[in-house]
Amino acid sequence: MRLSRYFLPVLRETPKEADIVSHRLMLRAGMIRQESAGIYAWLPLGLKVLNRISAIVREEQNRAGAVELLMPTIQSAELWRESGRYDAYGKEMLRIADRHEREMLFGPTNEEMITEIFRASVKSYKDLPLNLYHIQWKFRDEIRPRFGTMRSREFLMKDAYSFDLDKEGARHSYNKMFVAYLRTFARLGLRAIPMQADTGPIGGDLSHEFIILADTGESEVFCHKDFLDFPIPGAETDFDDVAGLQDIVDSWTSLYAATSEKHDEARYAAISEGDKLSARGIEVGHIFYFGTKYSAPMGATVTAPDGHEVPVHMGSYGIGPSRLVAALIEASHDEKGIIWPEPVAPFDVALLNLKVGDAATDEASLKIYHALGLRGREVLYDDTDDRPGAKFATADLIGLPWQVVVGPKGLADGKVEVKRRGSDERELLSVEEAVNKVAG
């Protein structure tokens, strides 16, 4: 992509409404634009990141056996009356009337709808287990939206829903998502730690929040330091291996980890001094088992092997890609701008032609641009006639993992400069060497 043909409205100055770093940088880097309180338009650069995150989430959901569908954003109030949540949900739910004065709502979550879809078609235990998910916009009318897309009113969420015959089956379904989440966050370049979460009226130990550590995180967390080095389950993990998955979950839950709300001072004190880790964190995922909370009142039943009809055991599993965009920035930036982890970077390479119009730099830049494109790297080619300083500043701000700098001085010696964003590594290489280096 040529920068001159792209839409990248970067801001030189910091908008005054943004006071956390990810919000500031997302606005300055031209990723988002606020349209209302807690409601954002995703500009091209931001959308690319959002889509890359969603793609990784999707791959890992599929790997774990979940099946994608897409439910609407608008739901009918009737459905929510079945579960009793229409009145229980309160003002967080955005309620809408259509032209016939029918009561509708913009979905804050989809338990009711997925239960309705399930019960319409699934009647036998033989069709279980089943896990259905979608990645869809949600709306929760937060009292006070803040922190940009970290806590917005409209947000993108991957929500998966599992259906099992009994609690044992549901536990395995839960474990599948647990492991999928470990893999998902690791692939995004994050270290997420599963922490015991509130299970509500259901009780038990089947609810975890996945928290990433970031200095600017909103909640205080306490855990054993060993979590930082725990191994991530590999791509070859067999998700149908019940005992194998349970072992992974057991080891990942064997040590103390809790947010301040669930913090147990005594258990934390029991950790040896050098192994304590107290930090700030951001919740990026939440999984829980809720049994027959919706299936029973809504009549989502299957016929069991013994011929009886039983309500299915369900769980739900959320990840917020639009929050993750901000969380990734909170976890990876410096004073100059964003430092994207490679798997989610909107482009792989920033190619800076320092003197557009100069025959030598134009030719070398185009050669690199095309060669990297052929090698499957996405390049943002800065072919604008800005001055070098402005180009460096923009490239640092938007944080692409590689920078290739083509200037008249270097080219006089047949060299271009290759830099890694986020480190001081820089090398002077020939055009061919630079292409090979960056294309890996």
Next chain:
RNA sequence: CGGGGCAUAGCGCAGUCUGGUAGCGCAUCUGCUUUGGGAGCAGAGGGUCGCAGGUUCAAAUCCUGCUGCCCCGACCA
């Protein structure tokens, strides 16, 4: 919802107290020069001063009402 604050050009702000017909920096456009860390000079364009009333010869400025947005707290992926 309680408490605090803001609204003037795309962004950041001054002007409001003390009413006199809107300004600065950056950005944008034109020209020339410049080209390795947010260039220089010259010129230009861009505003129903958040909205609606009111007071006044005259309102960004004073009065009344409304709206939007931000921050702190209680709530959330």
